[in-house]
Amino acid sequence: MENFKDIINGEKPVLVDFFATWCGPCKAMTPVIESLGKELQGQARVLKIDIDKNEMLAGQYGIQSVPTFIIFKKGEAVWRQSGVMDKSALEQQIRSFA
Template identity: 65%
Template sequence: MEKFEELIQSEKPVLVDFFATWCGPCKAMHPVLEELKGQIGEAARIVKIDVDQHEELAAKYRIQAVPTFIIFKKGEAVWRHSGVIKGSELKTVIEQNS
């Protein structure tokens, strides 16, 4: 797997889903993200980060609640949201940052 820092340097937006396996709302977001992936195709990448397996990343990006979504572009966090969100809203934000 690519290193996280390399991954978020992309010209295309990278939507990172910081989640936990025990988190109900995270599970609810899974089909939403799958559908979104189908809609956006190559326009952006969607990456899932398990906060329990990647505690250092969770700490670095101050993840207080899961799910937390951050869109990175060229290494910069350009948007952030904690909690469940509609796929249509995520799609709009990705398009605004494409």
Template identity: 50%
Template sequence: METFNQLIQSGSPVLVDFYADWCGPCKAMAPVVKEVADAVRGKARVVKVNIDKNQAAAQQFQVQAVPTFILFKNGKVLWRHPGMIDKTSLVGIIEKNS
């Protein structure tokens, strides 16, 4: 299994959804994140990271609110957004950076 740092080194975009099980907005975003993953399949990866189980990754990228979405490519942060966001915006950002 690849590590988080290996995952974000990918040459294609990787959208990371930093979330927590206790977070209401995160639960509301879950179906949207799944739809985005389906929409960008083959162009990008969408990964969910539980901040309570992966505190090191959350601290490394200074995630202070959940959900926080960060788009990586080749290990670099291309875009980040704390809070809820709609599917169209997420897909657009991923496609713009593909």
């Protein structure tokens, strides 16, 4: 099984969605994130990280509000934004690092 560090250190960009199950905006973004994961298969990876189940990881990346999206490229956080986002804007960001 791959761990988080292995995944974000890969060649392909990785979109990480830091979310919480109790968060309304996070629930609204779920279909968008799932759709992007399917559409970008082979070009980028998409991960969802539940901040309540992964408190250390959320703390390590300074997650203070959810949803927070971070794009990693070769282990480095290259882009970050919090809050609900338009699918096309999010897709454009990921593709810019592919």
